[in-house]
Amino acid sequence: MTDVADExxxxxxxxxxxxxxxxxxxxxxxxxxxxxxxxxxxxxxxxSALRKRLEIAFFVAPALLLFLFFVVVxxxxxxxxxAYRWKGYGPLVDFVGFKxxxxxxxxxxxxxxxxxxxxxVVASIAIQLPLGLAIALLLNRKMWGQGILRTIxxxxxxxxxxxxxxxxxxxxxxxxxxxxxxxxAVGINGPExxxxxxxxxxxxxxxxxxxxxxxxxxxxxxxxxxxxxPEELYEASQIDGASWWQTQRKITIPLLGPTIRTWAFLSMxxxxxxxxxxxxxxxxxxxxxxxTMATFLINEGTKRQNYGIAGAASVILFVVALVLALLYxxxxxxxxxxxxxxxxxxxx
Amino acid sequence: xxxxxxxRRTPPTTPQAAEGSRRRTGKYTGGNPLVYALALVVVALxxxxxxxxxxxGFRTNAQLAQSPAGMPDPWVLFNYTGVxxxxxxxxxxxxxxxxALITTALVVVFGIMAAYPLARYKFKGREQIxxxxxLGLLFPATVAIIPLFILITDxxxxxxxxxxxxxxxxxxxxxxxxxxxxxLQALPDELEEAAxxxxxxxxxxxxRILLPLSGPGMVTVGVLAFVxxxxxxxxxxxxxxxxxxxxxxxxxxxxxxxxxxxxxxxxFTTLAMIPALVFFLAMQKRIVNGLQGAVKG
Numbered sequence: 001m002t003d004v005a006d007e008x009x010x011x012x013x014x015x016x017x018x019x020x021x022x023x024x025x026x027x028x029x030x031x032x033x034x035x036x037x038x039x040x041x042x043x044x045x046x047x048s049a050l051r052k053r054l055e056i057a058f059f060v061a062p063a064l065l066l067f068l069f070f071v072v073v074x075x076x077x078x079x080x081x082x083a084y085r086w087k088g089y090g091p092l093v094d095f096v097g098f099k100x101x102x103x104x105x106x107x108x109x110x111x112x113x114x115x116x117x118x119x120x121v122v123a124s125i126a127i128q129l130p131l132g133l134a135i136a137l138l139l140n141r142k143m144w145g146q147g148i149l150r151t152i153x154x155x156x157x158x159x160x161x162x163x164x165x166x167x168x169x170x171x172x173x174x175x176x177x178x179x180x181x182x183x184x185a186v187g188i189n190g191p192e193x194x195x196x197x198x199x200x201x202x203x204x205x206x207x208x209x210x211x212x213x214x215x216x217x218x219x220x221x222x223x224x225x226x227x228x229x230p231e232e233l234y235e236a237s238q239i240d241g242a243s244w245w246q247t248q249r250k251i252t253i254p255l256l257g258p259t260i261r262t263w264a265f266l267s268m269x270x271x272x273x274x275x276x277x278x279x280x281x282x283x284x285x286x287x288x289x290x291x292t293m294a295t296f297l298i299n300e301g302t303k304r305q306n307y308g309i310a311g312a313a314s315v316i317l318f319v320v321a322l323v324l325a326l327l328y329x330x331x332x333x334x335x336x337x338x339x340x341x342x343x344x345x346x347x348x
Numbered sequence: 349x350x351x352x353x354x355x356r357r358t359p360p361t362t363p364q365a366a367e368g369s370r371r372r373t374g375k376y377t378g379g380n381p382l383v384y385a386l387a388l389v390v391v392a393l394x395x396x397x398x399x400x401x402x403x404x405g406f407r408t409n410a411q412l413a414q415s416p417a418g419m420p421d422p423w424v425l426f427n428y429t430g431v432x433x434x435x436x437x438x439x440x441x442x443x444x445x446x447x448a449l450i451t452t453a454l455v456v457v458f459g460i461m462a463a464y465p466l467a468r469y470k471f472k473g474r475e476q477i478x479x480x481x482x483l484g485l486l487f488p489a490t491v492a493i494i495p496l497f498i499l500i501t502d503x504x505x506x507x508x509x510x511x512x513x514x515x516x517x518x519x520x521x522x523x524x525x526x527x528x529x530x531x532l533q534a535l536p537d538e539l540e541e542a543a544x545x546x547x548x549x550x551x552x553x554x555x556r557i558l559l560p561l562s563g564p565g566m567v568t569v570g571v572l573a574f575v576x577x578x579x580x581x582x583x584x585x586x587x588x589x590x591x592x593x594x595x596x597x598x599x600x601x602x603x604x605x606x607x608x609x610x611x612x613x614x615x616f617t618t619l620a621m622i623p624a625l626v627f628f629l630a631m632q633k634r635i636v637n638g639l640q641g642a643v644k645g
Contacts, residue, residue, distance in 0.1 A: 052469070055465070055550060060466070063458040063459060063462035064462065064480070066454070067518050069518070070496065070518035070519070071487060071515075075495070077495035077498070077499070078494065078495045152391050152394055152395055153394055154632070158575065158625065158628040159398075159621050160599075160624065161579065162579075162581045163579075163620055163621050163624075166599050166603040169603065170610055170614065173610070212397070269486075269488065272488065273489070275490060301494040302497070307494060317488065321486070
């Protein structure tokens with residue numbers, strides 16, 4: 001029971017009086033020293049083996065069945081569909097092998113969509129990382145209204161993409177929307193068809209809206225990471241005479257590494273799946289300037305009933321996501337796994 | 349590694365936490381005007397579009413056309429009353445609520461049940477079952493969306509609450525299990541030993557001790573599931589028609605049907621975003637902790 005008491009003190013220690021740094025470190029050290037290994041479950045052993053199995057089955061089965069039925073089966077179905085020409089009714093008879101894949105990969109609209117997805121992946125990280133870091137460092141300083149600021153910055157993230165999209169669609173109305181009007185007032189003429197209606201601006205406009213929507217997530221995660229940087233490091237660097245900026249650059253940002261790398265991974269997977277915002281803002285247009293892989297496959301599947309093509313496109317989407325995820329894991333996340341000392345320090 | 353160490357060590361974004369970090373940053377406490385100015389710019393850019401929508405709902409279309417960047421003058425209420433007296437709005441809100449509640453209930457109940465043996469039993473194949481869920485994190489829902497649409501339609505659940513809630517819950521399970529397992533693992537062994545010594549069965553331990561203690565973890569995954577369902581668009585778009593639609597579908601429809609009625613669209617979107625915002629403000633700490641747990645887990 002001492003353990004429980006300690007846990008409670010640890011929680012209270014952090015939430016109520018985080019200012020007292022030394023007890024916190026002691027508790028933290030103790031907490032990470034305690035093995036988080038799974039509890040030895042079957043120690044009662046004899047004769048109850050069957051009972052234990054039944055218990056396991058009883059507990060795991062509902063989740064596992066739901067998952068298999070509504071996630072695994074549809075994914076296998078998508079792979080199956082991708083090998084047929086099928087219009088949505090009748091049996092699957094028209095087996096075409098890899099023809100759907102060939103036709104998807106030769107389709108300029110799909111290749112364009114893939115490029116848009118990749119641009120969005122890179123742009124999201126390249127824009128949100130520095131902005132998010134800057135805002136997180138800014139909000140991590142002592143200032144009035146800090147709590148409210150943190151709440152506000154997170155608001156766009158909580159809104160549905162559709163709702164945010166509809167509001168931005170109104171703001172971006174050509175000529176009469178507030179954005180065009182304000183730009184007009186400072187002497188910039190927006191494009192005739194509006195920013196979303198002009199092929200050369202549309203994708204970047206979508207990226208701006210996405211930045212607005214998702215920057216808050218980066219900021220909140222970075223802030224959380226910042227709070228776990230041990231205070232001793234700040235004190236030490238102050239004693240050594242480091243400036244604020246030096247401290248951030250040499251201590252804070254490197255220690256945020258694991259948080260940043262995981263955030264970037266999530267951001268990448270999200271960008272590859274992007275659908276809602278594009279569907280609301282442009283529907284993939286104008287002239288396919290903003291299609292994504294997801295809008296492509298929804299278009300083929302539900303509007304044109306080309307289920308085989310949609311199946312092939314979704315398999316390609318998955319393979320792209322998987323390959324990028326594996327590469328990322330291999331070359332970037334590996335550092336975190338390889339260097340547990342640093343990881344621990346950053347998390348402590 | 350552990351979401352629990354996260355919940356324990358990372359101070360939440362509450363006033364207390366702000367208080368804490370204030371002291372933590374020590375000497376580097378730049379309350380200088382430049383910092384405030386920058387913060388103000390960030391706030392303006394973040395809240396601007398939302399506030400513009402809220403205020404736009406209090407204006408007439410004529411006002412909006414005449415001076416798009418102006419304030420309501422005079423303030424009019426009929427856009428908002430129009431939406432609030434629109435039965436479709438309430439129908440959509442009701443559908444959204446029911447679907448989100450079913451999804452949340454399924455996710456929390458099935459999630460904690462699955463996480464329990466995966467966290468605290470020792471058995472062959474445990475890690476493999478856990479890996480099934482972890483791999484589930486990698487599958488974008490979009491990949492399965494077309495077959496899912498066919499499957500649900502074949503099951504005659506096409507235009508129903510359950511038809512949307514079941515797949516949504518299935519796709520929310522991986523992150524739920526991944527967050528809950530380390531949470532349950534971190535509960536001290538001594539508790540379990542004491543309970544078993546006192547003659548409780550493992551199910552008794554689950555029911556009487558583990559469930560009450562994992563309240564915070566369940567709230568976190570529940571909130572994430574609820575917000576995810578509330579904001580979902582793609583699956584409802586494919587499955588729900590007419591008066592079974594959810595709020596995001598309603599908003600999108602309204603905005604394309606009455607695209608010339610800008611003020612009406614603003615009022616509709618504003619009212620549609622209120623539930624999520626209120627829910628968020630009430631549960632802010634949980635959402636943030638959950639996201640951190642998911643990131644660090």
